[in-house]
Amino acid sequence: MAWTRFGKKKDMPGGLWIKCESCGAMLFRKDFEQKNRVCSTCGYHFTLPARERIAITVDPGSFDEMWKDLRAQDLLGFNDRVPYAEKLVQTKQKTGESDAMVTGAAKIKGLACALGVMNFQFLGGSMGMVVGEKIALLCEHALKTRLPVVLFACSGGARMHEGAVSLMQMAKTCGALQRLNAARVPTISVMTHPTTGGVTASFASVCDLLVAEPGALIGFAGPRVIATTIKKELPKGFQRSEFLLEKGQVDRIVPRAQMRDELARLLAYATGADPVAAFKPQAVAAVAEAEPVAVAAGAAAGTVAGADADKPKKKPKAKKA
Numbered sequence: 319m320a321w322t323r324f325g326k327k328k329d330m331p332g333g334l335w336i337k338c339e340s341c342g343a344m345l346f347r348k349d350f351e352q353k354n355r356v357c358s359t360c361g362y363h364f365t366l367p368a369r370e371r372i373a374i375t376v377d378p379g380s381f382d383e384m385w386k387d388l389r390a391q392d393l394l395g396f397n398d399r400v401p402y403a404e405k406l407v408q409t410k411q412k413t414g415e416s417d418a419m420v421t422g423a424a425k426i427k428g429l430a431c432a433l434g435v436m437n438f439q440f441l442g443g444s445m446g447m448v449v450g451e452k453i454a455l456l457c458e459h460a461l462k463t464r465l466p467v468v469l470f471a472c473s474g475g476a477r478m479h480e481g482a483v484s485l486m487q488m489a490k491t492c493g494a495l496q497r498l499n500a501a502r503v504p505t506i507s508v509m510t511h512p513t514t515g516g517v518t519a520s521f522a523s524v525c526d527l528l529v530a531e532p533g534a535l536i537g538f539a540g541p542r543v544i545a546t547t548i549k550k551e552l553p554k555g556f557q558r559s560e561f562l563l564e565k566g567q568v569d570r571i572v573p574r575a576q577m578r579d580e581l582a583r584l585l586a587y588a589t590g591a592d593p594v595a596a597f598k599p600q601a602v603a604a605v606a607e608a609e610p611v612a613v614a615a616g617a618a619a620g621t622v623a624g625a626d627a628d629k630p631k632k633k634p635k636a637k638k639a
């Protein structure tokens with residue numbers, strides 16, 4: 319086995335290989351990236367940076383980012399070896415992101431939505447004042463425009479550097495979603511590995527539809543903390559998507575490769591848009607190829623024009639079923 323020959327991970331040449339966190343298989347990095355960071359051996363879904371998530375989910379060029387310049391403040395003068403203010407600057411330089419949430423308006427297979435995606439690479443996707451504010455602003459925008467909301471969660475919980483202010487974001491995001499609920503604007507939460515702490519305990523769990531990626535750890539306190547507290551062995555698969563689906567806390571498990579199609583279906587059902595177009599499998603690459611056609615057909619085919627125009631080229635006249 320290549321793993322034995324190379325020994326420890328740090329001996330790997332140039333990061334060509336990556337070890338699966340779940341099954342331990344050695345994965346060729348190029349294949350791994352092509353599969354959108356899913357293990358080809360066991361199907362384990364690694365965390366996906368927000369920008370990559372947006373790229374594989376929405377129609378090319380349709381994402382219009384909003385509130386990009388919101389910045390967190392170090393209200394407490396928090397110092398954890400590195401002062402929080404400095405840590406924010408460093409993390410921004412490292413990730414190119416201003417905080418752990420990217421928000422905006424987008425289209426998924428031609429269906430418009432308000433989209434928020436968490437970025438685990440930014441301080442463990444922790445929820446602080448910026449994440450809370452962006453979700454609240456996104457919900458207000460959705461209320462005004464009546465756009466359905468899709469939120470991708472990926473988080474270690476509330477951001478301890480902001481103390482009580484980070485905890486207040488739980489109430490704030492739930493309040494914002496409640497207003498959408500009262501106005502009957504649909505909301506979808508997609509929980510990805512890991513979704514824990516204050517994020518699970520707030521916006522990620524209170525949307526109309528709760529979708530999860532396979533094998534994702536979803537919970538409040540971690541399994542080890544719970545096991546030591548209750549001094550009992552936890553059931554197999556505890557706090558994983560499949561376990562939570564069985565217990566009714568999750569509505570549906572959707573693999574990453576099918577997420578775009580599934581979200582389009584759910585959005586079509588929720589908004590009353592033509593579900594026929596949304597049901598057709600359509601990869602992101604196919605949309606890019608068909609984009610000029612989509613523009614030409616757009617006026618005639620209405621809101622689902624992008625999806626409608628993307629039929630196989632050998633049947634150009636088989637429009638509308």
Ligand SMILES: [Zn+2]
Nearest residue numbers: 338341357360
């Ligand atoms: Zn694996």
